[in-house]
Amino acid sequence: MNDKTATAKAHTNIALIKYWGKKDRELNLPTTSSLSLTLNEFYTITAVTEGKEDTLLINNMMQDPKRIHQFLDFLRQNVGDFPPLTVISRNMVPTSAGLASSASSFAALTAAVAKYNDWDLSEKELSRLARRGSGSATRSFFPGFAVWHEGTDDESSFAEALPATDLPIALVVCEIAGTVKKVSSSDGMMRAMTSPNYAAWVEESKQQFEEMQAAIAAKDLAKIGELAEKNALDMHALNLTATDRRFTYFNQMTQDILAKVKELRQAGFLAYATLDAGPNVKIITSQDQAETIQAKLKEAFPKLRLEIATPGPGFSYIKED
Ligand code: DP6
Numbered sequence: 063m064n065d066k067t068a069t070a071k072a073h074t075n076i077a078l079i080k081y082w083g084k085k086d087r088e089l090n091l092p093t094t095s096s097l098s099l100t101l102n103e104f105y106t107i108t109a110v111t112e113g114k115e116d117t118l119l120i121n122n123m124m125q126d127p128k129r130i131h132q133f134l135d136f137l138r139q140n141v142g143d144f145p146p147l148t149v150i151s152r153n154m155v156p157t158s159a160g161l162a163s164s165a166s167s168f169a170a171l172t173a174a175v176a177k178y179n180d181w182d183l184s185e186k187e188l189s190r191l192a193r194r195g196s197g198s199a200t201r202s203f204f205p206g207f208a209v210w211h212e213g214t215d216d217e218s219s220f221a222e223a224l225p226a227t228d229l230p231i232a233l234v235v236c237e238i239a240g241t242v243k244k245v246s247s248s249d250g251m252m253r254a255m256t257s258p259n260y261a262a263w264v265e266e267s268k269q270q271f272e273e274m275q276a277a278i279a280a281k282d283l284a285k286i287g288e289l290a291e292k293n294a295l296d297m298h299a300l301n302l303t304a305t306d307r308r309f310t311y312f313n314q315m316t317q318d319i320l321a322k323v324k325e326l327r328q329a330g331f332l333a334y335a336t337l338d339a340g341p342n343v344k345i346i347t348s349q350d351q352a353e354t355i356q357a358k359l360k361e362a363f364p365k366l367r368l369e370i371a372t373p374g375p376g377f378s379y380i381k382e383d
Contacts, residue, residue, distance in 0.1 A: 063112050064112045064145070065111065065112070066111065066112070066178065067109050067110065067111040067178075067382050068109070068110055068111075068174045068175070068177035068178035068379070068382075069107065069108065069109040069110075069174060069177075069379065069380040069381075069382060070107070070108055070170045070171075070173035070174040070177060070377060070378070070379050070380065071105055071106070071107045071108075071170060071377060071378050071379075071380055072105060072106055072108075072165075072166045072167075072169035072170040072173060072199075072202045072203065072377040073100045073101055073102065073104060073105040073166055073202060073374040073375065073376075073377075074100075074101055074104045074105065074106070074155050074161050074163060074165050074166040074202060075098035075099060075100045075101060075165050075166075075198065075201050075202050075208065076098060076099050076101060076161065076233060076336065076338070076344055076371075077096050077097065077098045077198065077201075077336075077338070078097050078098060078099060078207075078274060078286065078289070078290040078293070078336065078346075079094075079095070079096050079097040079267060079270055079271050079274050079289070079290070079293050080094075080096055080267075080293055080294060080297050080338075081094065081096040081197050081198060081210065081251075082094070082250075082251045082254055082263075082297045082300065083251050083252075083254060083255045083260070083264070084197075084248075084251065084252070084255075085212075089194070089215070089216050089219070090193050090194055090196075090197055090219075091212065091213060091214075091215070091216075091219050092197055092210070092212045092219070093212065093255070093264050094212055094264055094267040094268065094271070095209060095210060095211050095212045095267075095268075095271050096201070096209070096210045096212075096271070097207065097208070097209045097210075097224075097271060097274050097275070098198075098201045098207070098208050098209075098210075099206065099207055099208075099231065099233070099373060100201070100202065100204060100205055100206060100207075100208060100373065100374040100375070100376070101161070101233065101371040101372070101373070101374045102371065102372050102373060102374035102375070103154075103369065103370070103371045103372070103374070104154060104155040104156070104161055104166065104371060104374075105154050105155070105166050105170075105374070106151055106152065106153050106154065106155065106163065106166035106167045106169075106170045107151070107152045107154075107170065107380065108149060108150070108151045108152075108167065108170035108171050108173075108174045109149075109150045109151075109174065110147045110148070110149050110150075110171070110174045110175055110178050111147065111148050111150075111178075112145045112146065112147065112148070113145075113146050113147055113148030114146060115127075115146045116130065116131040116134050116146050116147055116148075116149070117147075117148050117149065118130050118149045118151070119148070119149070119150045119151065120151045120152075120153055120167075121151070121152060121153055127149075129195075130149055130171065130195075133168070133171070133194060133195040134147060134175070136194050136195075137172075137175055137191065140191075141179075141181060141191070142179055142181065144175070144178065144179050147175070147178070149171060149174075151167060151170070151171075153166070153167065156235075156237060156367075156369065161235065161338070161342075161344075164195075164196040164198060164199060164247075165196060165198035165199045165201065165202045166199075166202050167196075167199070168192045168195035168196040168199030168202075169188075169192050169199045169202035169203055169377055170202075170377065171192075171195065172188050172191050172192040172195065172199070173188060173203070173377050173379065176188060176191075177379055185203050185204070185222070185376075186220050186222065187220075188203055188377075189201075189203050189204075189210075189220045189221045189222070190216065190217075190219065190220045193210075193219060193220070197210075198247075200219075200220065200221045201221040202377065203221070203376055203377045204221060204222065204223035204376050205223060205226070205373070205374065205375045205376040206223060206224065206226055206227065206373045206374075207223070207224040207227070207278055207373075208221050208222065208223050208224065209221060209222060209224060209271075209275070223376070224275065224278060225279075227278060227279075227281065229278065229281050229283070229373075230283075230348050230349040230350065231283060231286070231346065231347075231348065231349070231372075231373060232346075232347055232348060232349045232351075232352035232370055232371065232372050233344050233345065233346060233347070233352075233370070233371040233372075234344070234345040234347060234352055234355050234356050234359065234368060234369075234370055235342065235344050235345075235368065235369045235370070235371055236319055236342055236343045236344070236345065236359060236363075236366055236367075236368055237342055237366065237367035237368070237369070238313065238315045238316065238319075238341045238342050238343075238366065244340075245309055245311070245339070246339070247338070247339040250301060250309070250311070250339055252306075253301065253304040253306045253307055253308070253309065254297070254300035254301050254304055255300075255304075256304045256305045256306040257299075257300040257301075257303040257304045257305065257308075258303065258305070259296075259299065259300060259303055260300055263296055263297065263300055266293075266296065267293060270289050270292070270293050273285075273289055274286065274289050274290070277289060283332055283346075283347075283348055284332060284334075286334075286346065287332065287333070287334025287346040287347075288334060290334060290336045290346055291334040291335050291336060291346070293336075294335070294336040294337055295335075295337075298310065298311065298312065298337060311337065311338075311339060311340050311341055312337075312341060313341045315341065315363070315366075316337070316341045316342075316343060318363070319335070319343040319359070319363070319366075320335055320343060322358075322359065322362055322363075323335045323343070323345055326355060326358060331347070331351055331354070331355060331358075332347050332348050332351055333345050333346070333347050333351075333355055334346045334347075344371075345359075349372060352370045353370070356368045356370060
């Protein structure tokens with residue numbers, strides 16, 4: 063057996079304009095283009111080496127390899143054959159933070175497998191391939207802000223970085239212990255698509271996607287926050303109005319934090335909320351206000367775990383010793 067190992071690192075990302083629906087489940091094509099911020103503090107490092115069968119270890123714990131086995135088979139059939147792999151991942155994404163660890167995980171895995179096989183792939187190609195593992199992974203190869211173009215087919219649905227900016231944006235991540243029954247993002251978005259309001263959200267999202275890029279270019283943090291909050295809250299309203307098993311990711315704490323964010327804003331702070339497939343609120347703010355906002359949240363909710371995140375780098379390969 064070959065003892066070659068390839069290791070890659072990818073950071074997770076938070077969508078400011080969300081991906082919440084698939085127009086093609088097989089190809090994992092989204093119904094909307096989305097826009098994200100890569101986060102410096104949260105990442106995954108993944109090493110792959112030959113094994114007897116595809117296996118997955120995350121933070122030293124054996125995991126069900128079904129999802130990555132399917133993805134590895136997709137790569138074997140579409141890019142080039144390779145032996146069974148042992149996949150060893152270290153996830154520096156707090157599990158309760160409700161940040162999509164599948165984004166950094168599938169991006170790091172795609173890059174590690176490409177390196178293992180000496181595939182000479184562009185970032186665009188890596189992004190397209192990772193999309194088949196998890197949509198949000200498409201955006202996790204790039205530093206700072208990234209856009210995932212929805213595209214119309216396998217070829218045209220990929221992400222790329224927006225021009226670099228020194229925008230002092232920060233995120234205060236509120237970690238609420240999960241008491242809500244988990245609905246996976248894949249299942250949640252399929253249900254949301256049955257909302258009578260879905261088409262209107264898609265339409266508005268198209269406009270918000272353009273406006274968000276303009277707000278980033280203009281370094282208008284308040285506008286970025288305003289657009290992101292509206293896009294996210296309207297996305298969560300789709301879950302509540304789904305005709306197929308409507309649901310919500312919110313719990314009481316979510317509501318209380320959202321009220322606090324509004325209160326902070328009324329008091330003159332730069333604070334806007336966004337949420338993904340879970341109850342946790344992420345507060346969009348500026349780097350110079352992040353610690354004050356963190357302290358205010360801690361004062362109001364002493365049990366809450368809070369972390370500050372800032373813009374992060376693109377993916378990288380890690381040299382084996
Ligand atoms: C709410 O990327 O986890 O975080 O493609 O089915 O794996 P799959 O979905 P996933 O969905 C992420 C949804 C989201 C919004 C976003 O990241 O854009």
